Amino acid sequence: MKLALKELTYYKFKYLLVTLILFLLAFLVLFISALAQGLAKENVSGIEQWNKSEYVIASDADNNLSQSNITDKSDEAINNVAKGDTIKTAMQKVETDSGKTDLMFTQLTDNIKPDPSEGHIPKSDNEVLLNEKLKAEGFEVGDKIKIADKDQSFKISGFANNIMFSHTSMAYVNEDGMNDLKGNHISVVAYDSLSDSQKDEINKLDDVKVISQDDMLN
Template structure:
């Protein structure tokens, strides 16, 4: 550590430039990670926060909630394996709303639920609907960004039904659209208005272990029992969107490793004579290796602290409409991985130091 700090003091500009590159790369990694997490939540927070272990969908639905149709008879079959309290139907429909007195249209997703069941969301503002409520719904708070407020009257464009917003929830979105929760009384009314008729749902949510899920999957005809993770992948665009962002993050880590490897290798080559002299007077290879690793870790930690502060500063001024979520767990995960990548990037320099021949290096120095 002594030698590492002395080198920092002696070559300030060189190491400041290295630190600047590391800050920019770490900042970009953290920002893209926060954007990926934010887009994930904006696309699927209603499923991510859903109080369920498994979802029962129609077999031909390809794990997509909006393609699945589950009948009341199928629900009864499922409930022969799990109790009513641990199984509840879910209706999902994407639609468009207009606010009373305004021509502006907003895409939303209706979620029909048993308001006394395990899928009922927490209400952050206003009050919750019940199973007998008529013409009342609770909406995700992101609708406020479009000018919606408590007590507003909204109209479903598809069915022509009129609803009143009596409460707001948080983190309830599906396919980048705010979720509107309603009871099954209003769900049936919508589909009668659509001339679809008949009692049906899109899924059955389960609180059950793997054995129960397998029993239902094998015993109830025409259904697939999937995990929430599978349901997330079935949301249109979710898998592709997250895959692209994760690949970007992975490439950034690879770039960070390569950049660090090149910088420290060049610096190591420039100091070959000095390392040779140190070896000649008794410095061990392990001591010199610790010097390089100490430099890498100190630069990385300092760069991470600055980049984390920059990321949270930028996140503070971002508009609420931009999905961005940088949790402490995500920051710790990215920081730990960045430290590992930094050490990996220094391995080439460590190998070069280990191969230094003291006599040859001294000869070049002379």
């Protein structure tokens, strides 16, 4: 112990560098962990806000919302078993001052309505609620966003925090607004809870299956 203390005293600069390196490594691990958590949050924050326990998704979608496409016939059959929130989506590019950006347009339902941090929920078919992050593009409440390469625009009714999926900002419109968008399709049907018999009945339907929210997020 005495020899170790003497060596530390004699080689002060060397051991100071070792201590500094260890501190920087600890800081790097902390920084990377925080970055990973932030990226993970941007991947699923919009789905987490739905706060549903089960989803009916296309069976060939590999539990991926963006790959799920449920037909109107299947949606009717699903809702005949148990009434749920049918969620339509449509990926679109919109024009910004810096170019074009992707938005995942999502239909509002009776039970899926983000809480606006500014403005209000869309009330008409030409209004849209955007992710707060898009303020960095210069958008404000009352501005219009234009769908790229199309003669269609939406008026920004408000903004909400943390509405993202797969690192893409979500844009909420009402049912009429979604119907006006080309490329819209039924992605999932969401439920607060399903009984075992209801799950079995839905799983027997063609081309769809029931998954938990954890499966969706994973």
